[in-house]
Amino acid sequence: HRSAVAMTVSGDTIGNLSSHDFSSHDFSVHDQTKEFYARYEPKEILGKGISSIVRRVTEKSTGVEFAVKIIDISRDNGELCPVEQLKKDTLREVNILRMCAGHSNIIELHDVFETPTFIFL
Numbered sequence: 001h002r003s004a005v006a007m008t009v010s011g012d013t014i015g016n017l018s019s020h021d022f023s024s025h026d027f028s029v030h031d032q033t034k035e036f037y038a039r040y041e042p043k044e045i046l047g048k049g050i051s052s053i054v055r056r057v058t059e060k061s062t063g064v065e066f067a068v069k070i071i072d073i074s075r076d077n078g079e080l081c082p083v084e085q086l087k088k089d090t091l092r093e094v095n096i097l098r099m100c101a102g103h104s105n106i107i108e109l110h111d112v113f114e115t116p117t118f119i120f121l
Contacts, residue, residue, distance in 0.1 A: 036113045036120050040068065051086055066110055074117035090119050
């Protein structure tokens with residue numbers, strides 16, 4: 001499954017995920033959700049996929065607009081998208097985007113948040 005990924009026009013690449021697993025955060029799960037909504041103002045939906053949606057968001061501190069991919073990991077979507085495979089694929093996507101950071105033809109990963117029900121890229 002492929003859909004749009006968080007993108008930005010800025011060169012910043014930051015995130016809270018370790019390269020080994022999704023449970024290694026500096027923030028608690030509750031704080032991750034709170035932190036995302038404290039930093040970003042959600043706007044309209046730009047697209048939908050099997051297990052994710054893409055929304056326009058505005059970073060509250062700068063007014064810069066981004067697209068956020070919100071991946072639903074709250075339930076198993078059957079054979080098409082098992083949760084563990086979805087998490088593994090998302091971590092791989094994050095790592096690839098970090099490796100390609102700064103390339104003029106690749107979108108920039110600006111932020112990553114995980115909760116028990118969603119991963120925000």
